[in-house]
Amino acid sequence: MSEDLSLRLAVLEATLLERSVAQERALHIALAANEKRLDILNEWRQTYADLLTGTVSRTEVLNLVDGLRDRLDDLVKPDYLLWGVVIAAVLGLAGGVWMGIGMKVDSAVAPLALQIEHLKTTSAACSK
DSSP: OHHHHHHHHHHHHHHHHHHHHHHHHHHHHHHHHHHHHHHHHHHHHHHHHHHHHHSOOHHHHHHHHHHHHHHHHHHHSOOHHHHHHHHHHHHHHHHHHHHHHHHHHHHHHHHHHHHHHHHHHHHHHHHO
8 A cells, every 4th residue: 555655646746746847837938928028018119109209299280380371371462562563564565565666667657758748749839
């Protein structure tokens, strides 16, 4: 009986030793997995912190948009003084061209008119 008891005790010790080794192995695997999970979590936290510091806030964007809208409104408003100057310049140019054409026509027709007047005066003098 003593041998049977020693054999059972040896088997029990071997089983407990196996269990202890398996538990230690499982603990090391769990710790490695937890470490990997924490590394991924730290990477995510770093990425999130980079996003927070590198992105523009909503209020900053709204302020920029409002500033651009004000500038655009200033550019779109009609400048009546400028339009008045442009219209006056166009009308002055058109008048100058019209007058130049008129003078050219007048100088081209003037010798002809002078000859007609000369003929009229000559024929009037002859008829008397």
